[in-house]
Amino acid sequence: MAMSVTEISQGLATGNFSSVEVTRDYLARIAQHNPVLNCFISVTEELALAQAGLADASRAAGKAGALTGVPLAHKDLFCTDGVRTSCASRILDNFIAPYDATVIEHFKHDGAVMLGKTNMDEFAMGSSNENSYYGCVANPWNTAHVPGGSSGGSAAAVAAGLAPGATGTDTGGSIRQPAAFCGVTGIKPTYGRVSRYGMVAFASSLDQGGPFARSAEDCALLLRTMAGFDRRDSTCSEQEVPDYPAYLGRGIEGLKIGLPVEYFAEGLDSKLATVIETAIGELRKLGAEVQDISLPNTGLSIPTYYVVAMAECSSNLSRFDGVRFGHRCEDPLDLEDLYKRSRGEGFGAEVKRRILIGTYALSAGYYDAYYLKAQQLRRMIKDDFQQAFENVDLILSPTTPGVAFKIGAKTDDPVSMYLQDIYTISLNLAGLPGMSLPAGFVDGLPVGMQLIGNYFDEAGLLNAAHSYQQVTDWHLQTPILKT
């Protein structure tokens, strides 16, 4: 039976077990199940045990916080000093950063233990984890299915109990969609809430880090450590970080929840819709007032997103050129050959597709029609939400249109793959916080419910999710793992 972050934190505090013991436990589970699930790209066993030992010593010295000694996994695009950061790409297969991402620094500061680095879609580009140089992650609920993406390794690791909590990043749904597919809780904070420093960029204006865990309560604990101002990230907010765990338990009596009619429309799996209807019923019972709202520009989200994200990524990924770090082709003939082959060999197909599309969108003569237009639409999408939040406190929707699909089912159809993100993507464009939490099952696979909050209302989101989890047990379900 997998433990939660909160349970481990309490167990460590009461001395039921040491950090070394619990870390050994997780390392053993990883050793047992990772060969099938492929959640981890790197397992940092030695480092984890050393950190656990130090955490136990700190605790013995009376210096321990809530996360001291708690083992966690990190998405392999958070740079980790001395430990490979691959972004699941061949081009960074040999890359070891000489610095920690701010998020990693925060966890180190709070004494958390790093079990390893989790698998993902290459450079966070994908919705199924099939775009990893290290192979696809299997969904712990059914290993023939995808775990979602891009943070599929983190979501699957938490679902399978290979880590009680993990970090992820979300550019268009990369935390919420895999959280939904794997039946765990994940939150994408407001843009600017968590520092992006040391988090390898996919699309700078959309990327945001956040945690996965077994419950909203656990997410609150992890987010408290991850969030906060960082002078090294100019887009990071100076707004104070609330004590999220302390905010939980207020209930949702009178909370106004909006249901965007555009999200409960064609394309949504009917069985999944029924699951969400049931969850809405639970929230009503808790005192929430539910009403329909409209986000009229929803249909523009996907095209807008793909122009913005691809334009930014085409530029962000220019630094991977084989000159200073990462993969370099053998015996380049000249500079152009060095660039072409290093990048040609280093990047996977989806990454190349996005770089090409982004380069095109920014080209002279196309910029106005694509990039500039997309920026205008982005403002319209943002305005939709701002108007909606004048009448409601939270917005609720399914996280995805369907449950986890079979590995290989959508690989030949990128557009159908992109449509996976239809309910999640608008939030990134607007910069709003959102989370996914388990709400039931369809065909033995988890269904995720998405809650969307107003800017910097992570506390409100976590509180609502926690209230729901107090009266339901979907988040407590665990998959039976085959070995």
Add this chain to the structure above:
Amino acid sequence: MSDWESVIGLEIHAQLATVSKIFSGASTAFGAAPNTQACVVDLGMPGVLPVLNREAVSMAIRFGVAIDAEIDHRSVFARKNYFYPDLPKGYQISQFELPIVGKGHIFISPSEGVTREVGITRAHLEEDAGKSIHDQFPEQSGIDLNRAGTPLLEIVSEPDMRSAREAVAYARKMHSLVRYLEICDGNMQEGSFRCDANVSVRRKGAQKLGTRAEIKNINSFRFLERAINYEIERQIDLIEDGGRVVQETRLYDSERDETRSMRSKEEANDYRYFPDPDLLPVTVSEEDIARIRAELPELPEQKKQRYIDELALSDYNAELLTSNRDTAIYFETALAESPELSAQLANWILGDLAGALNKAGMEVSAAPISAMMLAQLVARIADDTISGKIAKEVFEAMWQGEGTADEIIAARGLKQITDSGAIETLIDEVIAANPEQVEQFRAGKEKVLGFFVGRIMQQSQGKANPGQVNALLREKLKA
């Protein structure tokens, strides 16, 4: 040649004299071992982010205020995308649509008594690239990223110049201005101040601009003049021979004194500019601008006017003294010592000192004769301790490091003889020794007077006061 008009605009890249880089905390000092002043941000490592150095913004505003420009209250950094090994991120952070400094202007004096206004289109902030080193390793290139991320102010002029001479006057004026403003050290050898010239030609009277070529790689004012003149001639010859000028970038080769095509417009990169999502728009308040305006040092134009109005210097001397900030500082330091001698000090600084510096290939800041020393020398002429002629000898000795004017005058016994008794004795001796010439004088040959003066000065080793010698000699000869 005479039916052609050349049209020139300059793009100047001035490295801003900030302590650290524009988007990282690494040092901007020149000359360190390769790649020792490049931090992870300068290296373009994965995940790192730029953070704007506000000092660079202040310096840009200082410049904008000095050229009377519009300062944009909101300006945006954009990415200029292209691949090159010394450009670590694969893009340069620059400004495109909303530069920090908008339209402004300066005045230049291409020749004595001529003043022209040159429009400034814009000035924007950007980061410098690193350096590729092609000659140190066989079959490999080295990359030094120490310079990567150094702040640059790119100053773009209107095509307002009509000759290489005007372009040089403009470049010198800008060079002087950025040094006055203390925003750039102006060192052209180290690349702190670089000029690119856009040159085109057209028939006199034509309204439409000709096709321009952009000339790069010019690292001195002399080369700027030569490169532009070469390019003007090349374009005129080309058109007169029935050819067409193509829009292209050309490199100036100072050894062969020619420009060569580097890339044509068709080969030019599509830089795919877009706003950098890692940086917020820069906002500048009215108060920021007012504060910077209030802190502005006295600018060359103001200084020149003050020299004319308060020190009664000629327009020409005032212009020369103020065209270089270090010269003005030298002059003002000397003036503080000898406040009554502005005209004499100006003449010495612009005459003997400038000549000696020029001969030695030295900057005024490195002159072996300090401003205080020069002031003392000039004061000794004014108080009749030495003559102007002896002063030149003292100046030479000071240049050689023999000490101050007073020390040299004492050591060499150069103090002027003003005792009329002593001068009379000298005159008597010379008259006695040259009876023939005395006869000639008395016969009306006034010219012989010069002979006597020469002899007397020679006898006194130049120390006799020439005025006294003249007066007393006439008296004695007439007697």
